[in-house]
Amino acid sequence: MTAPAAERPRSAAAPRTGGTVDAAGPERGAFATLAHGLRLAPEFREGLLVTLLLALLSTAGRVVVPVAVQQTIDRGLSGPTPDTGLVRTACLLAAAAVLVTAGANYAMNVRLYRTTENGLAALRVRGFRRVHDLSVLHQAAERRGSLVSRVTSDVDTISTFMQWGGLLVLVSTAQMLLATVLMLVWSWQLTLLVYACFLPLFLGVRFFQARLASAYLTVRERMGELLGAVAESVVGAQVIRAHAVEARTAERVDTAVEATRAAQVRAQTIAAATYSSGELTAAFANGAVVVVGVLLGIDGDITTGRLVGFLFLVTLFIQPVQVATELLNEAQNAVAGLRRVLGVLDTPTDVADPAQGRPLPPGPVGVVFDHVAFAYPGGPEVVHDVDLAIAPRTRVAVVGETGSGKTTLAKLVTRLMDPTRGRVLLSGVPLDEVAFSSLRSRVVMVPQDGFLFDATVADNVRYGRADATDDEVEAAFLELGLGDWLAGLPDGVATAVGERGESLSVGERQLVAIARAYVADPDLLVLDEATSAVDPATEVRLQRALDALTRGRTTLAIAHRLSTAEGADEVLVVDKGEVVQRGPHAELVDVPGVYARLHASWVAPHR
Amino acid sequence: MTTKPPPGVLRRGFGVLWVAVKEQPRIFTVAAVGSFVFAVTTIGQAYVFGAVTDRVIVPSIERGEAETSALALAFLAIMLVATLKVAGIIARRLGAGIMQYRLQAGYRQRVTRRYLTLPFAWHQRHPTGELLSNAGSDVEATWSPIAPFPFAVGVVVMLVGTLGLLVVTDPVLALVGSVVFPLIAWLTVVYSRRMSPLMTRAQQLRGEVSGIAHESFDGALVVKTLGRETSETERFTAKAHELRDTMIRVGRLRGLFDPVIEALPSLGVLVVLLVGTARVGSGAIDAGQLVRVAYLFTLLAFPVRAIGWVLNELPRSVVGWDRVQRVLTASGSQEHGDARLTGARGAALSVAGARFAYGDAEVLHGVDLEVAPGRTVAVVGPTGSGKSTLATLLVRLVDPAQGVVRLDGTDARDLAAGEVARAAALVPQSTFLFDDTVRGNVTLGADVPDEDVWAALRLAQADGFVAALGSGLDTVVGERGTTLSGGQRQRLALARAVVRRPRLLVLDDATSAVDPQVEQRILAGLRASDAGSTVVVVAYRQATIALADEVVFLDRGVVADRGTHAALSARSAGYRDLVTAYERVTDEVIA
Known part of the structure; x- marks a missing residue:
């Protein structure tokens, strides 16, 4: 009796996303990857033994049922007249075996699904969290797409394999072992x-x-x-x-x-x-x-009956080999997917929350750069030996040409990156000793693009302080002098901003980002340059809001327009990774140097 | 894909399959015949084993001696039928594969052809992601039932034959057969009906999980600087768990279906044996016939499921087909006349009474504009005043709903296909780079000598950074190539326009990411070049505006005023407010 082997035609290779492998460390083999996966997501191991026993039981059923049928035919129907009683008993026994097999099969399926989906969900969540814990160096824009695939399509690939192939592999392997044992017993x-x-x-x-x-x-x-x-x-x-x-x-x-x-x-x-x-x-x-x-x-x-039975066992034996080739593609996809997910989990968090972090002392924050230097991994040094102190409550503007290193200073003072040499101190505490919970609530950065989430204006502002009520959000806009803008929105603070805030103009998004920083009420505020595409009318509002926001706080503003510098208490002029000039605008503007040159080139077309 | 399977899905699904057969009749026949051969040889294999057992194994062992010729014959018979079966398998699988891949390829080409002929306005109405999935996953979904389809057709043929054989052998046993096999097929349909909403839900949740991850990672800097990692993880976890729970429900359903569908034929065989034994007892059939029927049952149990696989894929296929058809049947393409433009230097441009609307929202309410050859005009206006729309009208990416755009006095709609593109070039606000070399991105396949490419790059102030790239003009940029900054990309796009020596050059805020000093040099270079192009530039920066011969102030979809920058500044308060805003900011801060 030759049963057709379990084959299932399917289209090859669904389109897949995902680019570079964020592999940390050497590439593992398939089994090492699986073992590593089980270590990192122990959910996969839960109740595995019982599931395996059920798999064995349902496989045994697969072997027993055809044998029972065979025996019924051989014994009940081989005589000159059929032995009705024997056939009936044999059929009932075989039916019982069929039902037990089906039951075991069902239980195994359900358990396997539950376990794997639990494990995969855990992998997803851990991967997601790890991506956020990585430093900005790893979150660079061009890698975001592939980071998303790590917690989506890569995990889905594993899930697809578990659904279609995992069961089959499990059952087939058991089947092959069982067939071998029986074959050995017979001959x-x-x-x-x-x-x-x-x-x-x-x-x-x-x-x-x-x-x-x-x-x-x-x-x-x-x-x-x-x-x-x-x-x-x-x-x-x-x-x-x-x-x-x-x-x-x-x-x-x-x-x-x-x-x-x-x-x-x-x-x-x-x-x-x-x-x-x-x-x-x-x-x-x-x-x-x-x-x-x-x-x-x-x-x-060997007897005739055993010889015929042996032919059937050969069929059971061949199936797994064929299944293996059928599933190869998906199995490889799954292992590759798993390897990539684990790659993210294995990436060390280079800028980590200190284990025994200290809070920042209360009150306004002073900033000290203590011989700070920075180089991107594998790149040349972009900040060289910056050594300076900023007094609490000072509003400092940082100016310089594109690529001079001013944004790097902003990232260092907010500990988005750690210096390669030297230290940054806030209120006298070395930055890498400050607990993240304290750091992120006291030091807030308004990045270049005011990224908004697909929610209401109020929800977006609440990213700054989770417990702010709608009234408080509204009050914040009023205090920032943005009441008229808010009044112009269709639903006030309940206005939905759309995907990435695209229902609002770039400048308006920046306004919400500023309100978000305002409700966070930071002691040190770092402003990265405003975008160039803001239309002039919004620019006016933006400047007013910024002015209100920075009052009374230590502020480090990366300035795109020199108007910011003109209004600051002090200007830091950065050139080729070094602070080359420092002082109020009025003092610097008339001294020949980088600042005077920058200022002249800015003013020329405007006057 | 979040659409629910439409009603009448089976009937419509068969319609899609019929389309496939009509388009690929030959290869389908090969696959279906292969499948039939496979099915018949599967039965043949059982027959050969039965014959070998009865005629070779049993007598030889009973007699205690074997004839070499009988053993050789048995061996050859087994190999022969297996070879035939393999031939069937290869014809079926390869045929089904070739058919499926041909259909996929053909429809992908048709869909993209359509994308290229549909007007730009159509593209503006359809999100990129949707169009990409139309050509990608939707085409794949449409033809997903093709893989098991020939198999199923072969099985149906065999099933009919088997039932015929059963009827001839014994009507009572035929009755059992006609219950069990339809029951398997019916269960498969019930299963797919129950499963498809769950799968749809799971797919939707996958999309949502991915959406959260996308958004959260895009906003990673905000999340990090505000210390929101934990709450973001909670948001993600909630959705990931919803997906997990749905998948576990999928698993329950499938976990139930699989064993049932596997147990049914076995139970069927047992019923056949019980009933058959009684029939043998009453002398209606003999034991040999019963054994053959019992074999047939076990043999057919697996192939019958192929019918289920096809039925399973049908809902997905119909949804995919509908989405693909929406593209293929989308109406609208730009009509072209046969007029030619003959001028060599700057083009004369005129817009009269142009109106344009996106859906119900009209953004241009009758714009009039005249630009003499070789002049440079700046279009200035607040956000949403219709500047970009006007720019797309000028190069006939879209046609005005009313009014007319003329180049050298000829209505743009009367010009031959490709004629506008030959004379006019638009550099849009957002730059698009092809996955190609710098040279390819500038020439776009046109035969242009390298020195002209370099000249264009020089004019766009892009020669410096291109020369510094690893392989110069041969450096691959775009999606999989070297990452360029926004300003660099804009300058390449500008070179792409300039290299074509356009008689009309339209710059839609095309230098926004370029440093002001560099922008100055670009615009000065354009004016000084000997092409004598007419230039329309949409701009914010006063310095840019200052380089124009004339300024058009666009406000709320109409030309509010026009004249030199000085004249407009003097007489138009709205214009003054707009372009002098920066200076006022400065004054306030200083004050």
Whole structure:
């Protein structure tokens, strides 16, 4: 009796996202990755033993049921008249076995789903948290897309594999072991024969698998290129029409589509060949078992019934081999996905919350740069030996050309990055000894782009202080002199700002970001430069709001427009990573130097 | 994909399958025949094993001697039927694969062709993500039932044959068969009906989980600087757990279905044996016939599920098909005349009574504009006044709802296809770079000598940083290439426009990310170049405006005033407020 092996045609390689692997440390093999995954997410291990026992039970059922049917036929129907009583009893027993198998199968399925989904959810959440704990160096904009895939599509890949393949692998492996044991009991000679027949396949499978894996990899790469080409025709719609390059774009898409199709067919061909070689090997083994089995039977080494049963066991034995090749692609995707997720979890948090952190002393904050230098990993030093002190309540403007290092100073004073040399001290406490809870509530930075979350204005302001009521949020806008702007919004503070705040203009987003910093009520405020695309009318409001916000606090403003510098208590002029000038605007503007030059080039076209 | 499966999904799903068969009849036939061969040889294998057992194994062992020829024959018969089966498998799998991939490829090409012919206004109405998934996952979903489809067709043919055989053998056993097999197919349908809303929900939740991650990571700096990591993680956890719980429900349903569908044929065989034994007892059939029927049952149990796989994929397929069709049947393409432009230097531009609306919201309420050849005009106006829309009208990315845009006195709609693009170039606000080399991004495939590319780069003040890139003009930029800053990207886009020596150059705030000093040099270079281009520049910065021959003040969708910068500053309060805002800020802070 030859049951068709469990095969399920499916389309190869769904399109996948994800780019660079954020691997920390050496790349692990598949098993090491799994083991590491189990260590990092122990949820996967919960109740694993019972699940395995159930798998064994349901596999045993798979073997027992056909055997029971076989026995019923052989014993009940072999005589001249059928033995009705025997058939009935045998059928009832077999039915009971079927039901027990089904029950065990159900319980195993449910348990497996629960465990894996629990584990995957835990991986997702831990990965998410780790991404936020990474320093800004790891959160660079161009890597965000791939960081998102770490907690989404990569985890989904593992989940897909668990759904379709995990069960099958589990059951198949058990089936193969069980079949071997039974085969050994019935005839060790034939068992050896079967293994000898399969030996070339076992060896060959590795070869096929390697080719198949590389074929699937090619499919994924081509698919990525295809989606990229399609994206060009969509995202570049304006440019394509403006320069009438439709034909060229269509050609690029066609090439990518055709390359993808060819790669898919190639992978499918290899898969079909692999599967077929399994089928032929099974037939060869069966034929050999018949020939050798009959010869053994003549010598009295095996009975007819056992020989026929043995042929059935060979079928049970071949299935897992075929399943293995079928599932290879998804298994590899899953391991690769897991490896990438673990890569994030393994990335050390380079700027970490100190274990025994101290709070900042109460009151206004003074800032000291103690011979601070900074270099991006693998890059040249961008800040050299900055050594200065800023008194509490001073409003300082930091000016300098693009790339002079002024934003780096802002990131160092907020401990988004740690200096490579020297220390930064706030109110006399070294920054890396300050507890994050204290640091983030007392030191607030308003970044260049006032990023807003897809929620209401009030919700966004509450990112600054979680317990602020709508009334308090409204009051904050009034105190910042933005009452008229707020009144112009359709629903006041309850106005939804849209995805990334895109219902508001860039300048308006900045206003909300400033209100967010205002309710946080920081003692040290760091303002990164306002964006250049703000329209002039909003710019006026922005300046007023900033003025209200900075009053009475220690403020470090990275200045884009020199108007900020003119209004500050003190100006720090940064040039090529060093503070080259320092003093009030009025003093600096007439001294020949970097500041006077900057000022002149700014004023010229405006007056 | 969050759409619920539409009603009548089975009927419509078969419609999609029919389309597939009509488009790829030959390869479908190969796959279906292969599938049939597979099914028949599967039965044949059982028959051969039965024959080998009865005629070779049993007699040989009973007699205590074996004929070599009989053993060789048995071996050959087993190998022969397996070879036929393998041929069937290869034809079926490869055929189904080739069919599926051809359909995917064909529809991806059709969809992108459509993207390229649909007018820009259509693109503006459809989010990028949606269009990408139309060509990607929707096409894939549409043809997902194709993989198991030929298999299922072969199985149906075999099923009909089997039932015929059963009827001939014994009507009572046929009755059992006609209950069990439809029951399996029916259960599969019930399962997919119950499953599809759950899967849809899971898909939706995946989207939401991804949305939170996207947003949260994009706002990572805000999250970090305000110390909100924990509350963000809580927000993410809640959604991740919702997804987990849905997936566990999926698992329960599937965990129930799989064992039931596996147990049914076994139970069916047992019923056949019980009933059959009675029939043998009453002499209606003989034991051999009963055994053959019992075998057929076990053999068919697995292939019957192929029908279920097809049915399972149908809802997804129909949803995908609908979404793909929405693109393919989208109406609207720009009509072109056959007029040509003959001028060589700056183009004359005129806009008369142009109105334009996005949906119900009209943004241009009758704009009139005349620009003489070779002149530089600055378009100034507050946010939302319609400047960018006007810019897209000028190069005929969109057509006005009313009114007319003329180039050299010819209505842009009467010009031949590609004629406007040949004469006019727009550099948009947001830059798009192709995944290509610097050269490719500037020439866009046109045959341009390198010195011209360098000249264009020089004019756009981009030659310096391009020369510093690893491979100069051959450096790959764009999505998978070198990362460029916003200002660098803008300058490349500008070079791309300049290299085409446009007679009309429209700059839509195209230098916003460029340092003011560099911007000055670019604009001065454009004016000094010998092309004599007409230039329309949308601008904020006063310095930029100052370089224009004339300023057009656009306010709330109409031209509020026009004249030199000095004249407008003197007589228009709105204009003055807008362009002098920076100075007032400075004065207030100083005061």
